[in-house]
Amino acid sequence: MRSRILPLALAALLVACGGCGARAGTGGKPRLTAAFYPLAWLATQVAGPGFYVQNLTRPGAEPHDLELTPRQVIDVGESKLAFYVKGVQPAVDKAVRQHAKDHSLDAESVVTTLPAPQDEASDGAVDPHLWLDPSRFATVATALGERLARIDAENAAGYRTRAAQVVTRLNALDAEFRTGLRACARKEIVTGHAAFGYLAARYGLTQVGVAGLDPEAEPSPQRLADLTGLVRRTGATTVFTETLASPKTADTLAREAGVRTEVLDPVEGVRPGSHDDYFSIMRRDLATLRTALGCS
Structure with missing residues (x-):
């Protein structure tokens, strides 16, 4: 019985709360929930002052082990955008699937992915650690800028400009790695x-x-x-x-x-x-x- 009560309670809270996440603790800004550090960092760079960026993983915690609190599940559901990488954090994948399918961005969906190591790839799994390639992360930055521009069309130019600035820096970092490891x-x-x-x-x-x-x-x-x-x-x-x-x-x-x-x-x-x-x-x-x- 308890397993049925918790989802129902969460659903009730989501309905009752409505857009309260944009008012409570966010300075009146719309909420962007980012699953863990590299995504929260990128979201902050691209969103600028237009969004309140919430990192679901506390500093110093191993992100693969994340378990969301009921409040965080609600935050995912009521955010303007849930930004994540599918396959890193099962708890986030589940929260997005149940509460944020129509307002989420999976970074994997905008880049060419690599398969998981051979001994883990039998089920078609992919390697989710795409942010460690600056060139792929630049592609994600552009996609995020475009998504935020659609969400907040009035300030679209700012999101696109900041995304382009991050892309320039990521491309420069990519060049440093190519030269340094040649x-x-x-x-x-x-x-x-x-x-x-x-x-x-x-x-x-x-x-x-x-x-x-x-x-x-x-x-x-x-x-x-x-x-x-x-x-x-x-x-x-x-x-x-x-x-x-x-x-x-x-x-x-x-x-x-x-x-x-x-x-x-x-x-x-x-x-x-x-x-x-x-x-x-x-x-x-x-x-x-x-x-x-x-x-x-």
């Missing part, structure tokens, strides 16, 4: 989980994920043994860990293979109080890759 002694990047497929594909690298798309997945002992041999054969010097996920498995692999660990940030979130943003994290990742791969 001539490297090694091409394999051994990562804690397989978040860097888009980055690897864009810049001619080969991703070797200790785990799959789920950062909490535990590889089998045989998988760890195979990876240890691969690290030794390729001459890799580094196993990359992350900022928001446990480094335990990557540390074990590095110890077995006799190499070091370094942080390669998948830009899925920032820690509370951090002054980082998308660009500073991506440029730090570039510097880390250049050192680890012996790039000239």
